[in-house]
Amino acid sequence: MTDQKAPLILVVDDYQDAREMYAEYLQFSGFRVAEARNGNEALEQAFALKPDLILMDLSLPGMDGWEATRQLKADERTQNIPVVALTGHALAGASDGAKRAGCDSFVTKPCLPDDLVVEVRRMLNAVSKQA
Amino acid sequence: MSPLQVRTIARAPVSSTIASRLELLEYYLAHHEDVMGCAQASVDWLVQYAGVKQSVCLAVEPESNMLVGIAGAGVARDDVELFSWPLSDARDPLVAALSASQPIIFRQARANGHSLPTTPIGAGAFTAVPLRGIRNVEEAALGLLLVRSGNGPTSEVGWLVTVLGQKIEQVRGRGSLSEEVKKLRRERTLFFTIINSVTDPILLTDTEGRLIVANARAEKLFAATEEESEGRRRAVELNNMLFSAALSRTAVEDAGAAAARELLLVDPSDGSDLLFEVLSTTVEDPREGTGIVSVLRNITDLRRATEQIEENYQKVRVAEAAARAERDRLNLIIDSVADPIIVTDPSGSTVLMNAPAEELFTVSWDSPDTAQRTVQANDAHFSSFISGLLLGETGPGEIRRGEIGLINPNSGRAIPVEAIAGKVLTETGELTAVVTILHDRTEALERARLYEQLKTASDELQMRVQAATAELAQQNELLRRQAIELEQASRLKSQFLANMSHEFRTPLNAILGYTHMLLQGVAGELMPSVRRQLTRIDSNGRHLLTIINEILDITRIEAGKMPLQISEFDLNELVPEVMTELDPVIARSRLPVTPRLWAKMPLVRTDRQKVKQIVVNLLSNALKFTHQGGIEIAVGYSEHERMASISVTDTGIGIARENHERVFEDFRQVDDSPSRQYGGTGLGLAICRRLSTMLGGRISLNSNLGEGSTFTLMFPVDADA
Numbered sequence: 001m002t003d004q005k006a007p008l009i010l011v012v013d014d015y016q017d018a019r020e021m022y023a024e025y026l027q028f029s030g031f032r033v034a035e036a037r038n039g040n041e042a043l044e045q046a047f048a049l050k051p052d053l054i055l056m057d058l059s060l061p062g063m064d065g066w067e068a069t070r071q072l073k074a075d076e077r078t079q080n081i082p083v084v085a086l087t088g089h090a091l092a093g094a095s096d097g098a099k100r101a102g103c104d105s106f107v108t109k110p111c112l113p114d115d116l117v118v119e120v121r122r123m124l125n126a127v128s129k130q131a
Numbered sequence: 132m133s134p135l136q137v138r139t140i141a142r143a144p145v146s147s148t149i150a151s152r153l154e155l156l157e158y159y160l161a162h163h164e165d166v167m168g169c170a171q172a173s174v175d176w177l178v179q180y181a182g183v184k185q186s187v188c189l190a191v192e193p194e195s196n197m198l199v200g201i202a203g204a205g206v207a208r209d210d211v212e213l214f215s216w217p218l219s220d221a222r223d224p225l226v227a228a229l230s231a232s233q234p235i236i237f238r239q240a241r242a243n244g245h246s247l248p249t250t251p252i253g254a255g256a257f258t259a260v261p262l263r264g265i266r267n268v269e270e271a272a273l274g275l276l277l278v279r280s281g282n283g284p285t286s287e288v289g290w291l292v293t294v295l296g297q298k299i300e301q302v303r304g305r306g307s308l309s310e311e312v313k314k315l316r317r318e319r320t321l322f323f324t325i326i327n328s329v330t331d332p333i334l335l336t337d338t339e340g341r342l343i344v345a346n347a348r349a350e351k352l353f354a355a356t357e358e359e360s361e362g363r364r365r366a367v368e369l370n371n372m373l374f375s376a377a378l379s380r381t382a383v384e385d386a387g388a389a390a391a392r393e394l395l396l397v398d399p400s401d402g403s404d405l406l407f408e409v410l411s412t413t414v415e416d417p418r419e420g421t422g423i424v425s426v427l428r429n430i431t432d433l434r435r436a437t438e439q440i441e442e443n444y445q446k447v448r449v450a451e452a453a454a455r456a457e458r459d460r461l462n463l464i465i466d467s468v469a470d471p472i473i474v475t476d477p478s479g480s481t482v483l484m485n486a487p488a489e490e491l492f493t494v495s496w497d498s499p500d501t502a503q504r505t506v507q508a509n510d511a512h513f514s515s516f517i518s519g520l521l522l523g524e525t526g527p528g529e530i531r532r533g534e535i536g537l538i539n540p541n542s543g544r545a546i547p548v549e550a551i552a553g554k555v556l557t558e559t560g561e562l563t564a565v566v567t568i569l570h571d572r573t574e575a576l577e578r579a580r581l582y583e584q585l586k587t588a589s590d591e592l593q594m595r596v597q598a599a600t601a602e603l604a605q606q607n608e609l610l611r612r613q614a615i616e617l618e619q620a621s622r623l624k625s626q627f628l629a630n631m632s633h634e635f636r637t638p639l640n641a642i643l644g645y646t647h648m649l650l651q652g653v654a655g656e657l658m659p660s661v662r663r664q665l666t667r668i669d670s671n672g673r674h675l676l677t678i679i680n681e682i683l684d685i686t687r688i689e690a691g692k693m694p695l696q697i698s699e700f701d702l703n704e705l706v707p708e709v710m711t712e713l714d715p716v717i718a719r720s721r722l723p724v725t726p727r728l729w730a731k732m733p734l735v736r737t738d739r740q741k742v743k744q745i746v747v748n749l750l751s752n753a754l755k756f757t758h759q760g761g762i763e764i765a766v767g768y769s770e771h772e773r774m775a776s777i778s779v780t781d782t783g784i785g786i787a788r789e790n791h792e793r794v795f796e797d798f799r800q801v802d803d804s805p806s807r808q809y810g811g812t813g814l815g816l817a818i819c820r821r822l823s824t825m826l827g828g829r830i831s832l833n834s835n836l837g838e839g840s841t842f843t844l845m846f847p848v849d850a851d852a
Contacts, residue, residue: 017641088636110640
């Protein structure tokens with residue numbers, strides 16, 4: 001059912017229900033999906049799979065999303081992969097913190113799967129235009 | 132020397148020269164013994180009939196070998212009487228003239244070698260004619276006739292010299308001249324010495340007031356020469372007039388009797404007034420006629436003394452009246468003083484007391500015995516106080532104070548009294564009286580007692596205040612701690628709510644997500660009933676999300692975690708943006724939403740996001756509570772106040788006036804019963820109000836029930852200004 005040429009999205013979220021929900025809907029929307037439960041897994045997967053886009057929940061156990069993003073952006077293998085931050089913390093400054101960490105976009109949870117897909121497509125288009 | 136007013140011999144005028152000659156000779160016969168009388172008649176005759184201005188007759192006195200004056204006309208009588216000239220020097224012009232056979236003319240200048248001798252005829256040229264008898268024509272003359280006339284010696288003079296010479300020779304021959312002359316001369320001199328020594332002016336005048344004889348003092352008042360000052364002459368003139376007037380009055384009122392009159396004259400030397408008493412006596416002289424002797428007594432000083440006495444008497448009377456008035460006033464004052472005043476003499480007995488003192492120290496004879504005894508007791512107390520003062524060593528001006536316990540004899544009330552006594556001393560330091568004032572201390576003592584009470588009360592109050600202050604400080608400290616605790620609690624609450632909302636969101640995200648996925652057909656086609664049920668889950672989930680978001684907003688605002696993000700933007704552009712955001716809701720409501728923009732709206736500097744949030748909220752409220760009609764969004768600007776406004780007007784259900792404030796409170800709707808018609812958290816307007824306050828603005832509401840509502844947001848065009 002998955003298309004080999006379809007873009008690969010790495011969904012990083014420690015909350016299984018949300019992670020699997022987004023993954024399921026992204027697959028339903030035609031993307032290939034990989035999953036990670038924390039920062040370390042996210043780095044391993046990113047280096048191994050070279051995904052086209054990473055959905056990064058910022059509040060993670062162990063290495064959090066900000067740190068993971070900083071490391072991804074610091075590594076030349078992964079620095080060009082767009083990172084869309086996902087967070088339930090709508091407090092002011094959360095988006096700034098994410099931008100400083102290297103996130104390319106910022107989505108506040110709760111985020112309907114449909115809206116997330118719209119954002120993913122927008123980011124991929126932006127990258128392909130640059131390329 | 133003053134000129135004498137020469138009295139002429141009163142005779143009928145003689146028509147011819149011959150007649151006058153006969154008349155003179157007749158006089159000679161009548162007064163054959165009197166050489167001086169004949170000589171005087173002769174010189175008078177010369178002045179009257181022979182055109183002579185002045186004439187003096189001098190006779191040789193063989194005993195003293197002197198030439199002396201015996202008569203004069205038109206000259207000072209004194210000069211004539213006092214004139215005597217030695218004959219020892221033969222070269223003297225006058226002596227020479229005696230030996231001359233012809234008259235000698237003496238001129239002003241020494242034209243003929245004769246110096247001008249000093250004679251009673253005075254200064255100026257005159258002619259000296261020797262007087263000779265019949266027998267001794269060749270010898271030295273018997274005398275000289277000095278004549279001053281306009282036209283020199285005339286035949287009349289020549290005739291007179293002849294007859295007068297013979298007359299003198301005749302009388303001399305009898306040897307009576309010199310003795311008589313000497314006697315007369317002595318008498319005259321004595322007479323003048325006597326009257327001149329009298330300090331009162333003495334005058335002899337004729338009945339017309341013309342002066343005949345005056346003493347030196349009188350001359351000072353009534354005679355002045357041409358050489359003397361104008362003022363002096365005028366004073367003399369005035370005095371003469373006043374004196375004549377006084378004399379004529381005397382003559383009219385009681386002629387003949389000695390009469391005393393007061394006469395005011397002027398002192399010619401200093402112009403001061405002189406008052407005289409004039410005593411005039413009329414004297415009858417068979418030869419000289421009627422004359423008046425006046426003695427003036429200076430009573431100026433007497434009058435002045437009288438006036439002084441009068442004045443002093445008046446002064447004494449005035450002083451006496453003043454003293455009486457002063458005494459009356461003093462009595463009045465003493466009586467009007469409420470404090471008793473007592474004056475005692477040095478022996479201690481009472482001299483004077485005022486009415487309040489009488490109340491304490493006197494009692495009527497029919498008073499009860501107790502009152503009598505009280506007065507005696509009071510007296511005893513007072514006397515002991517006074518004797519203490521009298522024995523004590525108090526100097527003048529010193530005051531003795533003491534407390535005396537007196538009792539009012541009428542009421543029996545005890546009166547604590549402060550006695551203040553002072554000695555009254557004479558100038559020599561002798562004690563004349565003691566004045567004592569008794570001051571009732573009842574009130575003062577009462578005041579002192581009240582003051583003491585007041586002070587006690589005040590101290591107590593102060594203690595209470597101190598205690599209260601201490602307690603207040605303690606309370607304040609407690610409150611401060613409570614405030615800190617409250618603040619901490621509040622912060623914990625905000626933190627808790629923030630965490631909670633996050634925790635709420637995570638599962639809600641999954642609920643909404645999966646519901647959405649199912650509705651999107653991820654699990655295949657749905658039965659209509661399942662779709663309807665999923666839609667209910669979706670809408671309730673969204674409502675829950677709104678509540679959580681709004682609670683989060685409020686906690687963020689209260690925790691100060693929503694700072695202003697100021698930027699410059701066009702308020703007109705914000706309106707379509709808000710409408711776009713709410714487009715699905717607008718579409719569902721089927722209501723027309725009309726934007727009214729402000730044409731010359733300046734750019735505003737404020738938090739764009741917050742303004743937008745408020746307008747979104749107001750518009751969604753309008754859409755929620757309006758069923759028909761329309762909604763208008765208007766932008767406004769007040770240049771004067773530098774305020775921008777944006778208002779949302781609907782034609783909805785409206786809000787009753789009493790609920791206008793309530794809608795802005797947390798978790799409030801007008802109808803907050805469980806079965807309410809409209810959804811929403813009731814936090815929207817509460818958040819809007821908080822946000823508008825952060826912008827420095829406010830939200831106002833204009834609405835009535837059933838008449839729609841207008842919510843207006845007003846905020847400064849520059850949030851930093």
